[in-house]
């Protein structure tokens with residue numbers, strides 16, 4: 507059994523912490539707020555399974571960051587992409603080699619971790635499990651998913667180490683020798699779903715019933731596929747995958763819709779933002795991704811919801827002004 511630190515015990519961190527702890531691993535939840543660490547220490551971790559049954563486990567939690575992580579055999583990063591740099595610094599301060607797993611969405615998390623952590627220590631996992639955090643110490647498991655794991659450095663054994671640790675507890679772990687490709691594939695799905703659900707205020711499945719919006723989703727995903735190609739990753743059929751995920755996660759409230767509803771920052775910069783950045787550097791026009799990036803930013807500061815016709819007209823006006 508291993509001692510595993512989880513930096514960022516929000517929805518997905520709590521879900522995997524529960525999987526690990528219930529398989530007998532020793533889990534340390536690394537929080538950034540004292541109130542959260544206190545809630546875990548006093549109430550334990552509550553996991554509500556897919557049938558709605560609640561399970562409680564005692565867990566260790568700290569705001570002690572690097573000092574308390576000193577004993578960990580491995581560290582999982584489950585902060586949002588814009589907080590990855592802070593988590594990387596905490597791991598870098600350990601000053602020793604420890605297997606690290608980025609269990610996050612978005613483009614660029616592994617590169618951010620690699621500023622403070624040796625590349626050979628870093629693995630990335632992409633998961634389609636769905637989880638919603640409630641309060642400080644409870645998580646609802648909202649969709650059974652699959653998890654793909656790969657190392658970012660060829661030849662590194664770090665992904666096998668993590669696959670072994672997680673195989674005992676998290677359902678369906680698939681090792682991948684092509685993790686960069688998986689990261690881009692997941693980004694395509696997030697670009698095709700997340701900003702649209704957030705702007706319309708709808709669950710994932712509703713997008714399938716929005717004829718005014720489906721062409722915008724397709725165009726955004728095709729722009730992102732062209733940018734992936736510039737980055738050396740050839741993808742095809744991304745829109746079909748988007749539609750498939752909408753069907754399979756029809757009742758999900760996407761993470762971006764949850765964020766805007768709660769007045770939190772979204773991960774748009776690590777999705778459409780990266781697409782815009784790479785495209786601009788290469789002189790490629792990506793109006794749909796630029797539109798989504800700009801309007802999600804507006805939505806973060808001043809929440810609004812649009813009808814699909816309003817969204818279509820807003821994009822047409824935006825494009826005419828470019």
Ligand SMILES: NC(=O)C1=CN([C@@H]2O[C@H](COP(=O)(O)OP(=O)(O)OC[C@H]3O[C@@H](n4cnc5c(N)ncnc54)[C@H](OP(=O)(O)O)[C@@H]3O)[C@@H](O)[C@H]2O)C=CC1
Nearest residue numbers: 514515516517518536537538584585589592610611636637
């Ligand atoms: N939820 C889901 O179903 C899925 C999420 N993902 C991805 O997983 C990642 C995490 O998402 P999710 O769990 O939903 O996000 P949450 O916002 O629920 O959780 C993130 C947590 O990280 C904490 N945090 C941020 N910085 C630090 C730090 N330096 N030290 C300690 N804690 C920190 C936050 O603390 P605070 O409470 O103080 O803000 C918050 O509790 C994202 O990239 C997301 O896209 C992927 C698949 C599914």
Ligand SMILES: CC(C)(CO)C(=O)C(=O)O
Nearest residue numbers: 699755758759760761762
């Ligand atoms: C796959 C999807 C779209 C599921 O909701 C997701 O990853 C998210 O919400 O961030």
